[in-house]
Amino acid sequence: MKNTLTKSVAVLLFVGLALVPVLGTRAMVQDLFMVLTLLILALNWNMLAGFAGLVSVGQQAFVGIGAYAMFAAVILWGLDPLVGIAIGGVAAIVLAVPIAFFxxxxxxxxxxxxxxxxxxxxxxxxxxxxxxxxxxxxxxxxGTTKDMFGVDLIKDALDMSSSAASDALTYWLALLLAAVTLVSGYVFLRSRMGLGLQAIRDNAEAARSVGVDPIRLKAAVYLLTAFGTGLCGALLFIQITRVTPDAAFDVVDWTAFVIFITVIGGIGTLPGPVVGVIVFYALQRTLADYGTIYLIVLGLIGIAIMLFARKGLWGIFTAKTGIELLLLRHRAPKRS
Amino acid sequence: MIWVDTIVQGVLLGGLYALFAAGLSLVFGIMRLVNLAHGDLIVLAAFVILTMAGALGLHPFVAVLIAAPVMFAVGWLLQTYVLNRVLGDDILPPLLVTFGLSVVIQNGLLEGFSADSQKLSAGPIEAASIKLGPIAVGVMPLLTLVSAIVVIFALNQLFYRTKLGRAFRATSDDAVTAGLMGIRPRNVFAIATGIAMVVATIAALYLGIRANFDPTIGPARLIYAFQAVIIGGLGSLWGTLAGGIVIGVAQGLGAAINPEWQILAGHIAFVLVLLIRPRGLFPRAND
Structure with missing residues (x-):
């Protein structure tokens, strides 16, 4: 019963967010696009650090390679940017193999x-x-983004300018990718492999003794999150439309923010990154005028969370109210 | 001949990197703490020296004598009130706390000192050089390397010849048993971080005299420092010096081929060493 309620709320939320380009302003679409992309990055990083114990500070490698692969696809090979996104994801996973090896x-x-x-x-x-x-x-x-596959269709259907239509398209892709990342994360963690992963986190020796292979599982998670991060990087830079090595591989934008979002929301919990990204956005809006103060506040909150409440805001919420969403535990089968 | 010169300059640069890394190596060796804020703490020390030198009209080499105890106190307080709380089997909390600290220090310095480049002015000694056979060597770089050797020698003496060093080693090997013998691991850790910050202050002195610095350069120094520590092998201070020199020489050779390759060459040397020897050149500790 409770589960169906959660599901219907989630579906309503998804539909509500999907309607933003139709009903809301273009500024809202662009803001929410950045929030969603940060959420995708945070979900991926949470899977790595929170569940697989792989604390990476180098996820900007995959954002950057995704962005560059997409640019190469568009500029050098004349492909559609949407194909470029797929190539970005593939490039990231290919790059992840030697990086993981090292x-x-x-x-x-x-x-x-x-x-x-x-x-x-x-x-x-x-x-x-x-x-x-x-x-x-x-x-x-x-004009590349205006010629993207689907932009004309959206433009005619919703009667908007072609740049607004391309914003809407990238926004929907970000929303879709975020939803797919969240749901597949949940399914993965409830699966046999996900159970193995959490078993390793809780007690590596015991997990190995029942036949869980830590390296293989962790490598699988590393490659999959690289894929998601690469897709997100390509998508981000379609919206940004300009790529430089420093911007595409920015450790603050693509890794530090993401780490703080996850830590503040609750590392190692599935709803954590969602909570974190909302808090992050609210902080950004209120403190935007104060420049560096905002980063200092973010850093201090992150430190405080690690010192006093390691499961983040979501952990505090769960402990206080007893409400748990996206529960990863399996119920013991009923005795007949 | 130009190659000999390049390598000599690389070795001298390696001395600076070894100074960046020595404090990090000490802290990791004793408490297995990876301090991601180390680079920013070096930059903080450079600003402390700058402020002291400016406010009191002192030469940087004198100002460092005042900055060192200040930084010792910073390290001691940091360890006692923040880092000691997150040490444990889980590596995530210390990593994330020091990462947060790095962001806070960096932006705090930006707020206080703006993004302008600063430099410590040491007077005519900066441009002085001496002839070593066919090649000329700058006095400052030479002094940097000599300081690195002295610092590492001193740390080794402290580690293996004094009572405090015995406490360091005992805590490093087994903190619980050391505690049973009357050592307070938390105090030992606080002193160790304090000493690491004194070394960081010496590194900051040479960093600030050698080139311009601003609040954002910490993370790049941190990478070189970590590379030196990892190449050298965990827990070996002389290994850290060797690691710094490997990075310095690789960067020098890279820059000689193409100036754009300087940093890249250092990173590639790091990867190559680890592919051949995953535990570094002279590992002491077993983890």
């Missing part, structure tokens, strides 16, 4: 540094790619 040799905390160095190597290497502007970057050709 970083998985490093223990615990040194894994974090390894991923960061790997991201730097990719950034510095792509800055050598002269066809895409080298260190100064390049822009999407004028």
């Amino acid at each position: 970083t998985f040799r490093l223990n615990g905390a040194y894994f974090a540094i390894g991923t960061w160095v790997a991201a730097e190597i990719v950034r510095l290497s792509l800055a050598q790619w002269k066809a895409l502007g080298g260190g100064t970057g390049t822009s999407l050709p004028k």
